[in-house]
């Protein structure tokens with residue numbers, strides 16, 4: 001009797017919460033465009049083809065807790081993720097900065113203010129190549145267009161396009177990275193579907209990697225193999241750039257319905273232009289960058305400097321991040337105690353030995369290569385080897 005009263009009260013509270021959640025269209029902030037991310041998805045919002053997901057308790061709870069400005073939605077009944085790309089305080093700060101760029105403060109209208117700005121493309125170059133606060137670091141200006149022209153399929157350099165691009169890069173470059181490293185081209189990232197105002201829509205991939213903590217060892221070995229292949233590909237496989245992910249953690253990687261891992265948080269990426277002109281090359285350009293191990297309370301500790309990575313044509317950062325923060329037994333004690341491959345069967349002990357080498361030896365590429373071969377052999381995923 002008591003339990004049913006509690007359940008009914010809970011159901012009432014949840015229903016009221018859902019009712020008082022603002023309609024999703026109120027969150028688009030379309031009035032701020034072109035200081036927004038784009039408009040390709042607006043027809044889908046206008047026709048209510050995109051709605052909040054209230055189809056399961058999990059989705060309702062996720063949406064109610066939406067402190068991170070990330071929501072679960074349904075797009076024609078398929079699960080999608082809706083992201084505002086920043087916390088409210090970050091977006092408020094952006095609006096203030098836009099108003100400060102013109103003389104329209106106070107009583108500033110963000111849309112008018114950004115439209116008055118003539119030099120957004122050069123501002124954008126500065127933001128990417130000079131700013132220490134930008135989470136997109138160090139592509140040389142020579143190939144910057146290769147990186148930027150993808151946004152929202154726009155090939156023109158209209159003022160609206162420039163304003164959209166400037167806004168995305170200022171807030172969070174994730175949509176740009178997802179459009180350069182397209183999932184359709186085989187990159188292990190969530191698929192970008194489009195934007196409307198201050199919301200982007202991306203594919204819902206699945207549960208996060210840490211929820212597979214107790215999965216069978218061989219399945220976790222397959223994830224480990226895919227993670228290393230991804231680390232190699234982000235480093236080597238793009239024609240112009242290397243992409244170093246500086247926030248690799250088990251709650252930024254999801255597993256799709258086919259057991260494929262995908263990176264879902266691409267906010268912090270160091271982008272290195274591999275083919276910069278001779279005169280721009282720093283003196284240590286051709287010496288590969290080796291990630292340093294710092295001692296934190298007796299354990300190896302993950303640390304990096306974006307500026308260091310930018311000085312070299314090649315860095316072992318991605319490999320290091322995977323081995324150190326996901327695979328090594330002593331790291332990620334909160335989310336993956338013992339590492340992703342904890343409880344390794346004794347007959348596969350050599351795998352743990354290779355992880356140790358990959359995390360701690362200076363010749364990380366060699367160790368990672370051996371580890372990938374061992375894991376590929378074990379999990380029979382030889383098709384991934386074609387990438388390196």
Ligand SMILES: Nc1ncnc2c1ncn2[C@@H]1O[C@H](COP(=O)(O)OP(=O)(O)OP(=O)(O)O)[C@@H](O)[C@H]1O
Nearest residue numbers: 068070081190202203204205206251252254264265
């Ligand atoms: N494409 C996606 N598919 C499935 N889940 C996702 C996706 N994108 C985000 N999520 C979920 O939302 C959470 C937060 O997303 P994301 O990491 O992009 O935001 P964040 O604010 O940058 O978080 P943090 O800064 O704490 O890493 C993820 O940990 C994951 O649970």
Ligand SMILES: [Mg+2]
Nearest residue numbers: 251252264265
């Ligand atoms: Mg995250």
